[in-house]
Amino acid sequence: MSLFLLEIRQLAEIEAMAASKKLITREEWEKKLSDVKIRKEDMNKLVMNFLVTEGYVEAAEKFRMESGTEPDIDLATITDRMAVKKAVQSGNVEDAIEKVNDLNPEILDTNPQLFFHLQQQRLIELIRNGKVEEALEFAQEELAPRGEENQSFLEELERTVALLAFEDVSNCPVGELLDISQRLKTASEVNAAILTSQSHEKDPKLPSLLKMLLCAQNQLDEKAAYPRVNDLSTATLEDPAV
Amino acid sequence: MEMDSLPNGNNTAGTPISATATATANPAPPQSSNLPQLTESLKLEHQFLRVPFEHYKKTLRANHRAVEKEMSAVISGVTEAAAADLSPDDAVNHLNSLVCRLQGLKRKGFYSFDFLFAVLSLEEGSRAEHLQAQKCRVRLDHLESADAENMSEWNNTRMKRILVDYMLRMSYYDTAVKLAKSSNLQDLVDIDVFQEAKKVIDALQNKDVAPALAWCADNKSRLKKSKSKMEFQLRLQEFIELVRAENNLRAITYARKYLAPWGATHMKELQRVIATLAFKRDTECSTYKVLFEAKQWDYLVDQFKQEFCKLYGMTLEPLLNIYLQAGLSALKTPYCYEDDCTKEDPLSQEAFRTLAMPLPYSKQHHSKLVCYITKELMDTENPPQVLPNGYVYSTKALEEMAKKNNGRIICPRTGLVCSYTELVKAYIS
Numbered sequence A: 001m002s003l004f005l006l007e008i009r010q011l012a013e014i015e016a017m018a019a020s021k022k023l024i025t026r027e028e029w030e031k032k033l034s035d036v037k038i039r040k041e042d043m044n045k046l047v048m049n050f051l052v053t054e055g056y057v058e059a060a061e062k063f064r065m066e067s068g069t070e071p072d073i074d075l076a077t078i079t080d081r082m083a084v085k086k087a088v089q090s091g092n093v094e095d096a097i098e099k100v101n102d103l104n105p106e107i108l109d110t111n112p113q114l115f116f117h118l119q120q121q122r123l124i125e126l127i128r129n130g131k132v133e134e135a136l137e138f139a140q141e142e143l144a145p146r147g148e149e150n151q152s153f154l155e156e157l158e159r160t161v162a163l164l165a166f167e168d169v170s171n172c173p174v175g176e177l178l179d180i181s182q183r184l185k186t187a188s189e190v191n192a193a194i195l196t197s198q199s200h201e202k203d204p205k206l207p208s209l210l211k212m213l214l215c216a217q218n219q220l221d222e223k224a225a226y227p228r229v230n231d232l233s234t235a236t237l238e239d240p241a242v
Numbered sequence B: 001m002e003m004d005s006l007p008n009g010n011n012t013a014g015t016p017i018s019a020t021a022t023a024t025a026n027p028a029p030p031q032s033s034n035l036p037q038l039t040e041s042l043k044l045e046h047q048f049l050r051v052p053f054e055h056y057k058k059t060l061r062a063n064h065r066a067v068e069k070e071m072s073a074v075i076s077g078v079t080e081a082a083a084a085d086l087s088p089d090d091a092v093n094h095l096n097s098l099v100c101r102l103q104g105l106k107r108k109g110f111y112s113f114d115f116l117f118a119v120l121s122l123e124e125g126s127r128a129e130h131l132q133a134q135k136c137r138v139r140l141d142h143l144e145s146a147d148a149e150n151m152s153e154w155n156n157t158r159m160k161r162i163l164v165d166y167m168l169r170m171s172y173y174d175t176a177v178k179l180a181k182s183s184n185l186q187d188l189v190d191i192d193v194f195q196e197a198k199k200v201i202d203a204l205q206n207k208d209v210a211p212a213l214a215w216c217a218d219n220k221s222r223l224k225k226s227k228s229k230m231e232f233q234l235r236l237q238e239f240i241e242l243v244r245a246e247n248n249l250r251a252i253t254y255a256r257k258y259l260a261p262w263g264a265t266h267m268k269e270l271q272r273v274i275a276t277l278a279f280k281r282d283t284e285c286s287t288y289k290v291l292f293e294a295k296q297w298d299y300l301v302d303q304f305k306q307e308f309c310k311l312y313g314m315t316l317e318p319l320l321n322i323y324l325q326a327g328l329s330a331l332k333t334p335y336c337y338e339d340d341c342t343k344e345d346p347l348s349q350e351a352f353r354t355l356a357m358p359l360p361y362s363k364q365h366h367s368k369l370v371c372y373i374t375k376e377l378m379d380t381e382n383p384p385q386v387l388p389n390g391y392v393y394s395t396k397a398l399e400e401m402a403k404k405n406n407g408r409i410i411c412p413r414t415g416l417v418c419s420y421t422e423l424v425k426a427y428i429s
Helices: A002-020 A026-035 A040-054 A057-067 A075-089 A093-103 A112-128 A132-149 A151-165 A180-197 A205-221 B017-024 B035-083 B088-108 B127-144 B151-169 B173-182 B191-205 B210-218 B220-225 B230-244 B248-274 B286-292 B295-311 B319-331 B350-356 B395-404
Strands: B111-114 B119-122 B384-386 B392-394 B408-410 B417-419
Touching (some): A040 A057, A075 A093, A075 A180, A093 A112, A112 A132, A112 A151, A112 A180, A132 A151, A132 B248, A151 B248, B151 B191, B151 B319, B173 B191, B191 B210, B191 B295, B210 B220, B210 B230, B210 B295, B230 B286, B248 B286, B319 B350, B384 B395
Antiparallel strands (some): B111 B119, B384 B392, B408 B417
């Protein structure tokens, strides 16, 4: 009996909470939104920031001409950065290292982890192409000395060299190193390092703003029922469930 | 008489060992009536029965496999002959060759073959099997023979068995054989079993893994059941030797064939060893340098000894160590380490003190006072008495001394002379 009473009380509390949540109608909400003013220049800067960071150089050039928004870095460097990224993604790591050094020799000098990961990727490519002797020589000459200096490099090196022990990569516990996703991961790391060297953020601002929107909505959900943006791609307001 | 497993033995067999062994040999005589008093002592004889029994089972399995192999070959030969379109002469020749094959089996002692009735019957009668069944029987009889009358002789035999076990485990094979022969203990010790281990150990000490790998193959199913890593570790060592010799491509081929299958369960160790390809034999990187050291072979020897003992249900430590540790921990008290510890106490000797160092103290709920003169216990029947100089002796000893010396007492430790009337009775609380 007491259990039943307890459940009744809990239900009552939930209802009271729901009742205490402020309900904001679509009309009120849209009025509040229309009162917020956003400058066109700010919007254009956000778009330009996105195009530059993601490397859409031609689109950025056209957008500059059409909107008059100036990018905060030289657009020519984007082409170089994207060439590096593309080289890594297609497995031409040597070419990528050369291009990075042409762009800014300090990038690899000041970032030993990035350099190790590029060398590791190069070893992976040699193993992928069945160049066993070359892979061994490369591991001995280039990677082992760096592994000795750093425990985390050593573990990465162990995992990579272990690929040599498996003819059938589908049964290899470290087989994911040969996946395309590993190339993308390395390419993304190089891309971020180049952007940092150009005093530019590693990530575009637009996705960050969208994350903030979702975060703010989640916090507001606790206090009010309001028209929500559930689908970011359409940005449609959806009425609150009453 | 069901055998309890030793603390570091492992009685995995579900059936009481003695019962199974008896069934394979002759029926046992009725148990000795003295056995209940000996039960505690016999609990330590687990491996005494277990080892020959395991050896016996192993031989049976090996013989059974050999028989099955030969039989399936003969049967498939007959089937082929039946299916083939042979002339009568060819058919007779073919059957004769199969008969010869079976008679060869019979000579090996596995089978009898009665061609007239075309009956193939399997005979469990190889010489090795028979000898091992006999050994189980002898050991059971030896345990049965333990009773109060011959206890001292029986214990003496046990002492020699323990010493032989120690010698065999320490690889003093010739000494072990000599002691066993001179004491007529051949059936009560496991020389034949340890000879099998000796071959593998000698090979490993000579940096040769082939006999050890063959041993792993012979015992594959049982090693797999106990989740043994022995074969894997041998393979790793063989890989290391290829890297040491700078046969890198051969090492990779070897790894793909013999190491890759272990990747799912032992990837961490596998990775570490494969990485030696990048670091080479002269590396200064401690992680890999250790893998090229000679002591890796010593680890393999130790590992093999452990696996071998586990397989035969032996204790992992020599019995001598176990008995010594049990005895010393029963005797060890803080008093043993004091300067005036009596010479009769084994722990007054440096060698025993060293052995007892890691052992716990004996759990003594009450002090036991032993008279310095008579070496007898002082209790309410024979209470302690205190001399004026503070030394304590038993009433019995002091009364005898007073009788001999006209009522005078002479302290054996300080030389003090006093009258019997000056003594004060002490009480044990």
